[in-house]
Amino acid sequence: MKAEKLDNTYIVDLQNYNTFKKSIRFILDDIVSRLYDDNRQLIRVKKSPQSVENLKRIIHAAIAISNKKGYAAMSMRELSAVSSLSIGALYAYFPSKDELLHIIQQYGRSSVEKVLSESLIYSSTSKDKLHNFIRAHIFISEVLKDWFYFSYMETRYFTGTEYNKTIEGELLTESLIKDIIENGIEYNEFRQGIQTSLIASIAKAMLQDWYLKRWKYSKRGVTPDEYATECFQILYNYIKI
Amino acid sequence: MKAEKLDNTYIVDLQNYNTFKKSIRFILDDIVSRLYDDNRQLIRVKKSPQSVENLKRIIHAAIAISNKKGYAAMSMRELSAVSSLSIGALYAYFPSKDELLHIIQQYGRSSVEKVLSESLIYSSTSKDKLHNFIRAHIFISEVLKDWFYFSYMETRYFTGTEYNKTIEGELLTESLIKDIIENGIEYNEFRQGIQTSLIASIAKAMLQDWYLKRWKYSKRGVTPDEYATECFQILYNYIKI
DNA sequence: GTCTATACATAGATAGAC
């Protein structure tokens, strides 16, 4: 199954990581373009292929620098150097460093929402649903590993709405896993007596370790497909009848 | 078993979290005192009950502030206010902000080493060893939750030796778990065909979630004993014969 | 041993030339 346009929206392919990676590229470009539209009242430069490209470069440069030294410690001088735009030009794409953060978070959140919600649609059994959801999470966090790491590490500095939205996202992922397991119990696919909250929480910890310790898994040559399967097996082994 | 003095060194009690908490208090005081001695060439104030107490207050204040806004963003003015010592006085306890970081890391590392190494001594079977190790880790990370969180979140900003030591500590914990499992396989206590590296890695992710998501488990009323048992059960269920 | 006042560097953001 290749990425195909359906009802004016792309669908993601979860067969294996390579097919996923191909199917997601168009979706991500689409998301940056929409990001530009959603923030047109903040961006002084008018939309063009060039300026959308610039915004993308700014976002990725900001994430890369922040992952080394933290967002607070990233100076505009450095962002200017890495993104190849002057400080003055940068401020034409966002009004303040705080607003740039919002744009970065919107970019990641939209992408993740899209993939995770689609992962739940096409499975029939709870076993499949769980496996697909785990795969979807590992795969999108592999493609967007820099953003996932960024968001995880910077959340504690966020304030107000931005903080709440990130925590909401965290808890949503967890409750989606919990729902899959509770549905499975209800339909006699999984055993009784499971502490569903705790298992969902631990499942999420496994998913997060993938992008938090990227260097480790990369060094050991573990593939996204292997890691997803192993996580699924450990969990399934514990909850199966 | 209460904390008792043996060969001039305390031993830790892993029966349950409450007994552990009592047995660890003296050990931690001991460690701060030794920390003072080990850094006497950096500390201009001469050792006294008062100055050791001040050092302890500085360390805990620095960790508390950093956990809210990050170590880099913590100003000396703020550390001065929270620790109730003037900026000038602070610099009598450490020569620079960088050196203070080393002192904080030494404090945590010594404590963790002490507890984890002792946890391995008094068990006979691999099953017990695994359960004891998990308990030890959850218990010490509960007592020192602020330091664990601090160390985890700040590691990426560390440089040189400090960075290497922290990563070494990470990998040591993981390889201790791996060793326990591999020993269990060798003595036919656990089944064949386990990917020991991956399981050890996932086990560690579970242990870390306890202090990384402290607010969540606290809000849900999960006790350290419960969490330790659940982690052990999930793992044991997967590796048992 | 601890204090206050200050030196010096670097941050985010803006003004005005082109």
Added chain:
DNA sequence: GTCTATCTATGTATAGAC
């Protein structure tokens, strides 16, 4: 639309009084 030069605030660290 993008540049360079500069304003103002805040950071770490130190000097010298007590």
